Amino acid sequence: MASSQAIHTFCSQLDASPSQRDTVEKYAKAIHEVIMDIGGKIAESMGLKGDYCKEWPCQFRINKYHFTPQSVGSAGVQLHTDSGFLTILQDDENVGGLEVMDKSGEFIAVDPLPGSLLVNLGDMATVWSNGRLHTVKHRVQCKEAKTRVSIATFLLGPKEEAVDPPPELVDSDHPRLYNSFTYEEYRKLRLSTKLQAGEALALVRT
Template identity: 75%
Template structure:
């Protein structure tokens, strides 16, 4: 299959795109977003900031500590030796953004860029989430209190690592992810319904949206949690920015009553995002298999 098979959603073409959005989320669990609200200049500036932060000395990057499990600095590991990341939990919180910037001695310009970017991506995540809910007949600002986390990623690809995995096969634990991928260096692949991997080639100015495990729980199994991975295709540094709409901070995630009926009985027990995240980490079930542990019949 070709990269062109990944569905594209034009954010300026609603309501005509509602059916296409629903189909993309059920069949693929991912789609490209075009004509979105984030200016190309901001995407470019944020990538520059990300590159600078990930080039900081290790002792500085290690100050980026966890707020929730796995939300801070991730050093290269045996499982993912070519990958490292910095993280910020709760992008909508000015206090959290300031703390992240202070940990890394961000300059005033870098700090301002991160704040503007965080606000823009948070708003886009809310817009996409609400449009997706609308395709299911649900209204209101359903995800307003759900925190967003972002992770800035660096892959140190060398000639010797071409053909190696940059990140192993996984699903995201979150509801949805907005990914600003590297516009020059490819490597991202998503799994289609047949189990084949499809390359998601760089397309400057677009963003990729992935649905995660929490979307499957919330939708009572209707939405696909897409498996994906990163492969080393060339000797180059690859940078990406992933922003995750997680789940309610304290309340449990469960399917709204409108999505449960005699034909669609409740599939999953209510579970908080934090408990589900811990379950995935403790069991090392990172590719959606942990959902079986929160099924009603498990």
């Protein structure tokens, strides 16, 4: 998302009109600034200094669900966690379906709230924070036979470097919990094992 050329290519794939292209480019720039700001504030809240996520790649995705009468009651997206560090979601303001799992295993509906953005943490946040931050399990259920659209921005993790917790977050009271690996290695691990709801974290523990 930090690349204007990548956004241009994305718009071309959508066959976007000049007006649509202008909207997407402005949105991408603004939401990229927001996710970088939130990432920086998370680090700051943990007593860390420095630009920990400024060079981390971001991914922009538009999800479109064609819910039919036959699909009502089924899953639009199965239970999962996001593999990256941080997600900002602009959910459909008219069609619900997003549900998050609480600590007891119960699902809580996240009803559409016009003008809002949803923020949640992914698996990389758990690894990077040495277990202090927790990933969020969620799913999308088909509630009604309508088209549902959501726009997601993912702050993934270091592009080539290993995902290691800052030294300040590792001490005798908080020993290192996870082995060193890259985001891409972890993404491939999730795909190969089909462990999409945070279970893959157990495979990379020390």
